[in-house]
Each structure stands twice: as structure tokens, then as C-alpha cells.
Amino acid sequence: MADIITVRDPHDPRLSDFTGLTDVELRRRREPAEGLFIAEGEKVIRRAARAGYPTRAMLLSEKWLPAMRDVIDASGAPAYVMPPELAEQVTGYHVHRGALASMGRTPLPEPEALLAAARRVVIMEAVNDHTNIGAIFRSAAALGMDGVLLSPSCADPLYRRSVKVSMGAVFSVPYARLTTWPHGLAAVREAGFRVLALTPEESALPLEAAGPHRLPRVALLLGAEGDGLSERAMREADARVRIPMAHGVDSLNVGAAAAVAFYAATRA
């Protein structure tokens, strides 16, 4: 059983995990430093708990208590109950999904451990958009990719927006951070992966011709929307591949390109 505590003061210090959620810059610094992240909505909170993340606290309106009761009891963490209009003063926005949980982060696996257990991975370089990160995790989970590696400058997959867009896939697809870049890619090749860099360059090999689905171990290297991959990262890859595109058209959105590449790499 957990404590269910009615709170009426938006400045109550026990709510500090939930303050200023709309201030992206603040939360970006605070959450990793304080070892927490925010899960939003019943479905995502349940998935985070099921994945083994410890609950630090919950914040919800009274009407969500019955639906969340079992989660609260199992968590052992305090649940703060507040009318939506007061909660909005804490968080900075109207929480449509009714419930928020602050969860504790757990240590990330080492890249080597992740690679040892994987056959299909995606590696992102400098992907900074939380929506794109979330979308890529969602597609990776759906299409059966085994893991994600992040360059040091990629944004945090546990940021609220990424978690939400991923529908909780950030909890189910294992991920790790490479600490040196792009030299960390050498470890991926040494683990037996063929590293394919996705690029719109005309000179790159068409994705089908690279036959990613026939490779025993394949790592798909993706850059950020707009900038794409850096030249130095591409030089660490085994090959450059492109998704054939119609002439005179902007490239695919990075989320769409990722889904296509995952499909090509995982199809039977």
C-alpha cells in the first residue's frame, strides 16, 4: 500500500519532481542530474513500472484514482492528489492524460553488452528532436530491432515528449550511449556488425542492393533531420546506403526513413 495524499498548495516541496514541466531547458538539465524522468498517462506509466523503473511519486486528479489504484499500491510511492487547475500551477500545463509519475532512472547497459545480445541495431547521431527520437523507438519496437545506440550528443529518450511519442517503446527497446564519437563505431564493427550509413547521396548503394536482411548482424546509422550524418561518422561505416527517392523531392522525414530501413533490415 502506498500513501495517497491530498495536496492543495502548488508550492508544496513534495511536488518538486513535477515543477515546470514545460520548461524544456530546465527539465533537460534537471532530470538526468536528479536521476528521474516523467511518465504521462495510464498506459505509459504502467509500461514504465512493468519495465522495472521505480516510481518516486505520482501526481493525479481525484477522478483518476480508481483507474490508477493498483499501480499506486504496487509502486509503494506517494500519490499526490490535486485538482487539475492546481496541478496546472505545478506543471505549467493542463495534463490531459490525467496522471503523471516521476520514475527513477536505472543504469544504462554498456554498448558491448547490448551488442553481444543483438543482431539488428540502430545507431543515431546527434538526433536532438524528442519527437523523432520517440518515433524511431516506436518503429524499432514494432519492427523488431534489438537495440539502439546513441551518439553522445543525442537527446534523452526518457524526456517526457520522447516517452509519449514512443508509446513507451523507450522502456522495451534496450539502448546505450557510445562515449566516444565517431570512434565508438569501431566497437560496433568489432562486434561483428556491418555498419550501414543512411544518406540521400546519389552515389550511395540502394538499400535493397545492400541486402541488410541477409546480413547476420547489421547496424543502421541515422543522422538528424536536416543535417543528416556527419562525414566523419560516415567514414566509420562499412557502406553508405540510400533509400531511392523521387527526383526533386525533399528527403523523407527521419522517422519515416528509419521505419523503411528497419523494415528492409528485418523482413524475412
Added chain:
Amino acid sequence: MADIITVRDPHDPRLSDFTGLTDVELRRRREPAEGLFIAEGEKVIRRAARAGYPTRAMLLSEKWLPAMRDVIDASGAPAYVMPPELAEQVTGYHVHRGALASMGRTPLPEPEALLAAARRVVIMEAVNDHTNIGAIFRSAAALGMDGVLLSPSCADPLYRRSVKVSMGAVFSVPYARLTTWPHGLAAVREAGFRVLALTPEESALPLEAAGPHRLPRVALLLGAEGDGLSERAMREADARVRIPMAHGVDSLNVGAAAAVAFYAATRA
């Protein structure tokens, strides 16, 4: 040469095309009824003009005049110049991209005419989310789909958000509306297309096995995020196909699923 007119009154009736842009319900009704749509930002405005849509008026801040000068002159339409803080009172939001154009709609092609010239089309049923519509058009353009057919209840591809997310692909990929649903799909089959309904159902044929890239003419039928295709629409299809997914995972986002299906249908 066009008129460049400085306006200081946000209630000036000449600005009526641009009022209340954040009121989705209002704009949804007004824009088709008044035969207009809004293009936002230099790139998208240029693409709309290049695609042959007539400009009715532009609204921009002084600092954007030099960059837009050639577009304004070529359009022959009045350009209203307003400081951003006043323009915000007209539109309801801060226009980050600096310039707005109201453009006139042009008649949509008949589905039969569109089908006669196409080999690869996508058909959407009841896709109501403007972001998803825009994303699907962008991927359709990039991957070389020839056209889009919309069920009667699909949202408007020319709504501002769709236009923006599509990066202007709504201007380059021809689209038409089927007026009867789902019986209008019979005309697609009669035009020689094999209609493949995308569904997560386990009993459906894996997408690769259906070999869409080997079919002379193929129509990919997609439903909305969440609800998916209606049973009655699926009954009008030639076959049901699925993108193989990992167990226990939510399906792909409809935009990601569309990109995968377009790739499978267009790859060499």
C-alpha cells in the same frame, strides 16, 4: 508588380483571409467554403505558387519583404505588411516563419483521371489527423507514389498543418476524393489496380509475400491511427496485407506504416 500595403489595424477587413488561424474548427469550415487555404513560410509559399495555386493575399512582417519580393511581384496579389505583434492579433499566434499567403484552391481531378495516369496510389480512409495526412503526402512524394485518393471523411490536405508537415508535397502529389465509400473502391479495381488493405491482423498476408513491387498497378489502402480500416472497406479490397511486427508491441504509427508500404510497393 503587386501592391505592398502597410496595415496597422488588426481589424482591417482586407485581412479577413488570415483571421483566427488557430481556431481549427472555424478554419476547417471556412477554408473549403471560401475556396482558400493558407501557406506558411517562404519555402511552402514558393512551392504552392510554382504548383499553380493563385495567391489571394500575403501577410508578412517588414523584415521578410526582401526575401519574398520576387514572389509578391510574380503573384500580383496584395501583400499586407504588419509588425509581428499586430499580425499575431489577426492570426492568433506568432508566425515564426515570417510570411503567410492565402491561396485559391483549384478544382481537384476526378479519381478516374488520376487513376488513368498512375501505377502506384495510396487510398486513405477517414484519416483525420492533419499531421498524419501531411506526413503521408511527404513520404508519398519522396518514395515516388503517383497519387492519393481520399475517402469522403478524410481531413483536408490543404489545411495549414498538413501543408506544413508535408513540406509542400500536398502540392506535388495529385490527389482526388472518392465520393462514395467504400463502393468507390470498385472504380479503383476496375481501373486495373490490385487493392491491398493494410491491417495488423495476424491472418493477413505479409506485405513482402503480396509482392506489391511486382504488380503492374497497386493501390495501398490505409486507415486512421488507432481505428485502422473499417471492415466494410477491407471487404472491397483484393487482399489484406500486414507489415510483420514484433509480438506484444503497439502497431506502427500510420505515417511509419505508410512509408514502409510505399517503399515495399515502389522498390526496384
